[in-house]
Amino acid sequence: MALIEFHLDSRSGVPTYLQLANQVRHAVQLGILRPGDQLPTVKEVVSGLAINPNTVLKAYGTLETDGIAEGRRGQGTFVKSSAPAPLGDDFGNLRRSLRDWFGRARAAGLDDRAIEALLSEQHSSGSAKRVA
Amino acid sequence: MTWLGWRLQRTETIVALGIVALLSALLVPTGINMWDAYNHGGLGACLGANPGFSCGNRIGNFRAQFQSLSDLANWFTLVPGVIGVLLAAPFVADLENGTYRLAWTQSITRGRWVFTKLGLSLLAALLAGGALTLLFDWWRGPTAHLDGRLDTGIYDSTGTVMLGYTLFALGLAIALGVLWRRSAASLVVAFIGYFATRILVDYKLREHLVSPLTATWKGAQQPAFLNDARILSLRATIHGHEVLSGGGGGFIGGTGKVGAAPGLKNAIFHAVYQPNSHYWPLQLTETALFAGVALLLIAFAAWRVLRTD
Amino acid sequence: MSAALETHGLGKRYGSQWALRDCTLEIPRGSVTALVGPNGAGKTTLLRMAVGLTRPSEGSVRVLGLDPRADAAETLPRVGFLAQEHPLYGAFTVAEMLHVGRSLNPGWDDESARARIAELGLPLKKKVRSLSGGQRAQVALTLALAKRPEVLFLDEPVASLDPLARREFMQTVAEAVAEHELTVVLSSHILADLERVCDHLVILAVGRTQLAGSIDEIVATHRLLTGPRDSAEDVARVHEVVRESHAERQTTLLVRANGHVYDARWTVHELDLEEIVLAYLGQDAARRREAVVS
Numbered sequence: 001m002a003l004i005e006f007h008l009d010s011r012s013g014v015p016t017y018l019q020l021a022n023q024v025r026h027a028v029q030l031g032i033l034r035p036g037d038q039l040p041t042v043k044e045v046v047s048g049l050a051i052n053p054n055t056v057l058k059a060y061g062t063l064e065t066d067g068i069a070e071g072r073r074g075q076g077t078f079v080k081s082s083a084p085a086p087l088g089d090d091f092g093n094l095r096r097s098l099r100d101w102f103g104r105a106r107a108a109g110l111d112d113r114a115i116e117a118l119l120s121e122q123h124s125s126g127s128a129k130r131v132a
Numbered sequence: 133m134t135w136l137g138w139r140l141q142r143t144e145t146i147v148a149l150g151i152v153a154l155l156s157a158l159l160v161p162t163g164i165n166m167w168d169a170y171n172h173g174g175l176g177a178c179l180g181a182n183p184g185f186s187c188g189n190r191i192g193n194f195r196a197q198f199q200s201l202s203d204l205a206n207w208f209t210l211v212p213g214v215i216g217v218l219l220a221a222p223f224v225a226d227l228e229n230g231t232y233r234l235a236w237t238q239s240i241t242r243g244r245w246v247f248t249k250l251g252l253s254l255l256a257a258l259l260a261g262g263a264l265t266l267l268f269d270w271w272r273g274p275t276a277h278l279d280g281r282l283d284t285g286i287y288d289s290t291g292t293v294m295l296g297y298t299l300f301a302l303g304l305a306i307a308l309g310v311l312w313r314r315s316a317a318s319l320v321v322a323f324i325g326y327f328a329t330r331i332l333v334d335y336k337l338r339e340h341l342v343s344p345l346t347a348t349w350k351g352a353q354q355p356a357f358l359n360d361a362r363i364l365s366l367r368a369t370i371h372g373h374e375v376l377s378g379g380g381g382g383f384i385g386g387t388g389k390v391g392a393a394p395g396l397k398n399a400i401f402h403a404v405y406q407p408n409s410h411y412w413p414l415q416l417t418e419t420a421l422f423a424g425v426a427l428l429l430i431a432f433a434a435w436r437v438l439r440t441d
Numbered sequence: 442m443s444a445a446l447e448t449h450g451l452g453k454r455y456g457s458q459w460a461l462r463d464c465t466l467e468i469p470r471g472s473v474t475a476l477v478g479p480n481g482a483g484k485t486t487l488l489r490m491a492v493g494l495t496r497p498s499e500g501s502v503r504v505l506g507l508d509p510r511a512d513a514a515e516t517l518p519r520v521g522f523l524a525q526e527h528p529l530y531g532a533f534t535v536a537e538m539l540h541v542g543r544s545l546n547p548g549w550d551d552e553s554a555r556a557r558i559a560e561l562g563l564p565l566k567k568k569v570r571s572l573s574g575g576q577r578a579q580v581a582l583t584l585a586l587a588k589r590p591e592v593l594f595l596d597e598p599v600a601s602l603d604p605l606a607r608r609e610f611m612q613t614v615a616e617a618v619a620e621h622e623l624t625v626v627l628s629s630h631i632l633a634d635l636e637r638v639c640d641h642l643v644i645l646a647v648g649r650t651q652l653a654g655s656i657d658e659i660v661a662t663h664r665l666l667t668g669p670r671d672s673a674e675d676v677a678r679v680h681e682v683v684r685e686s687h688a689e690r691q692t693t694l695l696v697r698a699n700g701h702v703y704d705a706r707w708t709v710h711e712l713d714l715e716e717i718v719l720a721y722l723g724q725d726a727a728r729r730r731e732a733v734v735s
Binding site for chain 2 (some may be wrong): 492493494496513514517518520522523524526529530532533537540541542544545546547548584588597690
């Protein structure tokens with residue numbers, strides 16, 4: 001039985017392979033996946049989601065490049081021992097400031113949609129945008 | 133492929149053999165009765181001893197007992213048509229509903245598929261047709277002795293022609309089905325075609341399959357060589373004037389006589405006829421004709437299917 | 442190594458009507474290709490020519506480097522085909538259908554076929570005609586896969602299926618691709634069915650290929666350009682304009698970009714695959730309407 005299950009948001013505009021990779025990253029951060037754990041096999045993912053196997057391979061490929069997972073020939077893909085540690089109290093400060101910010105946003109009258117729009121605007125202006 | 137070919141025509145083959153079995157169940161008991169009456173009732177002995185001589189009573193008894201049955205049996209000549217057309221159904225249905233595409237995209241070639249399927253339906257037709265032929269030939273025995281083998285109704289159901297008819301019906305239905313790709317319609321039209329062809333051959337073609345003989349004689353007494361013959365045309369002249377003429381279409385059976393009117397004692401008769409001895413040449417020629425056409429039709433169907441787009 | 446499917450100027454004529462014309466494409470091995478186009482575009486004709494059911498009127502078609510008609514004996518064992526109506530012998534039981542596969546294919550993998558049928562929960566003694574549409578499709582797919590083909594052609598495989606059956610069917614296809622080195626070509630007039638599993642796309646419309654290539658590349662190179670009402674001339678000099686439309690104050694262009702779009706007059710948007718495909722099909726429909734009117 002696979003340790004985690006993937007889901008897809010076909011409307012998000014985020015490429016499938018990225019969604020899969022992010023979900024693995026997220027699981028590692030939350031401690032659901034630990035170093036040495038095996039990621040779902042290509043067949044398991046493909047069977048559950050009816051997607052192209054190459055997409056899974058691409059997702060796992062980026063995880064390998066980022067040092068989060070490693071492929072072992074004939075066995076599968078596993079979480080690397082050197083993967084970033086799960087979020088713990090190390091990020092307590094960040095958590096607190098986020099809570100404060102949300103409090104202020106609500107007080108300013110922003111609803112969920114407005115908050116989301118603000119967040120994604122700041123988030124994407126942070127990452128590089130490639131044009132054609 | 134052999135397994136598949138057989139499995140696809142399993143139902144129809146069983147039905148065809150079932151029809152033969154049903155007919156056997158009907159005909160064997162009556163056939164035994166007829167042969168019994170013929171042998172032990174003395175009819176056979178009488179006819180054998182006195183060819184052309186009237187065995188009045190015995191004939192009358194026999195006819196009283198079996199004539200109606202014999203007349204009914206004339207309709208059995210349609211059975212080869214039913215069986216032949218039935219055995220063509222699986223092949224045509226496969227083409228009609230597109231399942232042939234499944235078979236053609238496995239690993240065997242089209243040729244093998246066509247060859248096996250047609251071969252198996254031919255085999256089934258030979259089996260069923262052969263069984264019919266034997267059954268009828270045996271059943272008709274006594275009546276054939278009585279009315280002559282060349283009588284139309286009897287000729288049709290004795291000898292080997294029934295086998296030819298079965299193959300012909302099969303070939304016609306397959307060829308039509310391949311062209312039309314509609315099983316119900318093709319089978320119906322094929323049966324009608326079978327019927328029409330049979331009538332044509334029975335009444336127009338048959339007499340010419342083997343060259344008839346001619347004879348001339350004087351006086352109204354039918355010569356012996358005309359016993360059990362089929363007379364195609366008959367003329368009588370007195371001093372060169374024609375007093376009697378008639379075409380064929382009728383059989384003069386073993387005990388019949390050419391018109392014995394008193395005034396014809398001095399007439400000169402002229403007849404064109406098929407003698408009894410021509411029975412087998414006629415049978416084999418007609419069988420070969422029908423079977424040959426059947427094989428041509430099947431070969432055509434195979435060629436057409438192989439070229440399907 | 443030869444392509445899974447290669448055609449050059451392939452065409453098929455019925456009487457005076459061309460069902461497919463001037464079709465040139467190459468489908469690489471290992472890809473899962475969506476063959477999309479409206480009904481009557483020639484998808485079925487193309488697939489039938491690929492498996493040797495139909496003879497080309499002009500041009501050539503090669504599967505794994507072989508002629509599917511002339512080299513049928515060699516090609517057939519390596520190619521799988523699932524026709525649109527999922528032909529099966531209605532009066533046969535599921536077990537007998539497997540027997541068909543076994544007796545007609547030397548390379549038949551009976552164990553996996555039986556395992557698959559068991560996985561699907563289909564009783565072997567059940568007659569095919571009493572199966573649901575989705576179950577029939579799965580049986581037909583099992584048959585096509587159990588002969589271990591190298592290339593699998595599926596003609597509108599999910600058109601008649603309900604959404605759940607559709608998803609299950611595509612799952613089976615995706616699994617088969619993951620497990621074996623299988624090239625798949627699926628045709629459909631509904632792109633959404635195929636998008637998830639496919640990595641290549643061929644758009645066929647009015648019997649001609651309009652667009653062919655890897656989906657990643659197609660999505661990466663097509664862009665929507667919006668700007669104040671202006672002519673497409675300048676853009677058209679550098680990029681291929683697939684569709685242009687003008688509102689009173691705004692112009693919208695859908696282009697296949699040849700490199701970066703540097704022009705500051707235009708705002709550049711990315712597109713999802715469905716938009717791109719519709720643009721090609723729409724442009725084609727417009728041309729057809731013009732042809733009818735003129």
